[in-house]
Amino acid sequence: MLMDEFVEKYSVNRYDTNSLKWDALDVRYGDKDLIPMWVADMEFKIPEEVQQALNERIEHGVFGYSYTPDSYYQSFINWQKKRHNIDVKKEWINFSTGIVTALYWFVNIFTEENDAVMIQTPVYYPFHNAVLDNNRQLITSELKNDNGSYSMDLDDFEKKIISNNVKMFILCSPHNPVGRVWTKEELEDVLSICKKHHVLVISDEIHQDIILGDNTFTSALMVDKKYYDSLIVCSAPSKTFNLACLLNSHIIIPNEDLRTVYQQEVKKINQTETSLMGQIACEAAYNHGEEWLDNLLEVIEYNYNYVKNKLEKNAPKAIISDLQGTYLTWIDLRGYITPDDTKSFIQDRCRLAIDFGEWFSKECKGFVRLNMATDPKYVQQATENIIAELNKL
Numbered sequence: 001m002l003m004d005e006f007v008e009k010y011s012v013n014r015y016d017t018n019s020l021k022w023d024a025l026d027v028r029y030g031d032k033d034l035i036p037m038w039v040a041d042m043e044f045k046i047p048e049e050v051q052q053a054l055n056e057r058i059e060h061g062v063f064g065y066s067y068t069p070d071s072y073y074q075s076f077i078n079w080q081k082k083r084h085n086i087d088v089k090k091e092w093i094n095f096s097t098g099i100v101t102a103l104y105w106f107v108n109i110f111t112e113e114n115d116a117v118m119i120q121t122p123v124y125y126p127f128h129n130a131v132l133d134n135n136r137q138l139i140t141s142e143l144k145n146d147n148g149s150y151s152m153d154l155d156d157f158e159k160k161i162i163s164n165n166v167k168m169f170i171l172c173s174p175h176n177p178v179g180r181v182w183t184k185e186e187l188e189d190v191l192s193i194c195k196k197h198h199v200l201v202i203s204d205e206i207h208q209d210i211i212l213g214d215n216t217f218t219s220a221l222m223v224d225k226k227y228y229d230s231l232i233v234c235s236a237p238s239k240t241f242n243l244a245c246l247l248n249s250h251i252i253i254p255n256e257d258l259r260t261v262y263q264q265e266v267k268k269i270n271q272t273e274t275s276l277m278g279q280i281a282c283e284a285a286y287n288h289g290e291e292w293l294d295n296l297l298e299v300i301e302y303n304y305n306y307v308k309n310k311l312e313k314n315a316p317k318a319i320i321s322d323l324q325g326t327y328l329t330w331i332d333l334r335g336y337i338t339p340d341d342t343k344s345f346i347q348d349r350c351r352l353a354i355d356f357g358e359w360f361s362k363e364c365k366g367f368v369r370l371n372m373a374t375d376p377k378y379v380q381q382a383t384e385n386i387i388a389e390l391n392k393l
């Protein structure tokens with residue numbers, strides 16, 4: 001399908017649908033007339049086959065306690081193999097009603113109060129909250145930023161692990177918000193440091209399917225089996241297929257001992273059923289959603305290139321990080337704006353609702369994160385507004 005056809009077929013107006021992104025602008029930004037480019041979901045309807053599977057269940061009309069069929073596991077296992085060459089065994093798979101929820105469980109289960117937990121900043125802010133809300137020490141290792149190209153600062157990472165006696169590391173792979181798809185070598189480096197110092201690794205791979213250009217996603221599961229004794233991997237169809245509020249995520253634990261501890265402990269804090277509609281949607285998406293996803297990736301790439309080319313030409317001091325993975329573009333505006341003025345510039349002048357850099361790291365005031373998984377008309381308007389307002393400065 002051509003990109004325009006996809007946009008035409010799947011774009012949808014989200015006003016008045018209880019959308020956090022569209023209907024909570026007033027509450028969150030104090031202004032309901034902004035162009036919403038913030039929350040990481042999309043303005044695209046799910047694949048037709050997924051909609052049909054959900055419709056059939058709605059028609060059936062019964063939403064009682066449910067059971068996860070073998071066909072579900074098979075669709076997940078096939079997807080992981082086909083898209084990412086990951087070998088997953090059925091017994092490794094556990095469920096949660098969201099990855100953020102699961103991060104809170106991991107912190108509770110595998111660390112004690114005041115234990116140290118490591119994250120690499122700037123990073124998705126619920127990583128910070130999962131640690132701080134549970135009264136653990138938050139240890140941050142800032143990624144190295146070389147003119148918008150990000151890499152891990154492994155010296156700093158290891159030193160802080162040792163000096164703080166870190167117990168757990170939450171890895172973001174691909175990395176929200178800087179858009180990196182970590183290479184196998186980078187993952188090997190970070191996993192080996194964690195193994196050496198007995199640090200449990202949680203690899204949040206929710207963005208695994210949103211891979212752009214010629215980048216290849218490597219799961220922490222595929223680095224080396226020797227890391228399995230202290231590795232938990234999370235993934236979900238929620239970013240990929242716009243299913244976040246159907247609350248169905250996967251927690252993959254290959255090591256039997258670790259899995260047993262997890263299962264024994266999680267039942268003390270969670271007795272929630274799996275999500276029936278989430279699993280119906282996920283199975284249909286993994287079985288029939290590939291073409292839809294490939295079309296979506298074209299739209300994301302088109303939108304990203306649009307912003308990048310326009311800004312490079314008209315606002316050359318803005319630094320746009322390479323978008324290897326995720327649909328979130330990370331831009332450093334400090335060449336034009338003093339960090340303290342970013343909010344008023346973006347909201348009051350550009351009329352945009354975006355994620356501000358300081359939400360991800362206190363070092364990142366003056367950066368903005370824009371969502372590219374939307375109708376190109378919004379991306380074009382947002383870009384025009386930014387360029388027009390920068391030109392007025």
Ligand SMILES: Cc1ncc(COP(=O)(O)O)c(C=O)c1O
Nearest residue numbers: 040098099100101124176206244
């Ligand atoms: C890295 C990362 N993890 C988790 C989530 C949210 O996951 P969930 O909706 O399953 O809690 C997001 C959403 O943007 C994310 O970027």
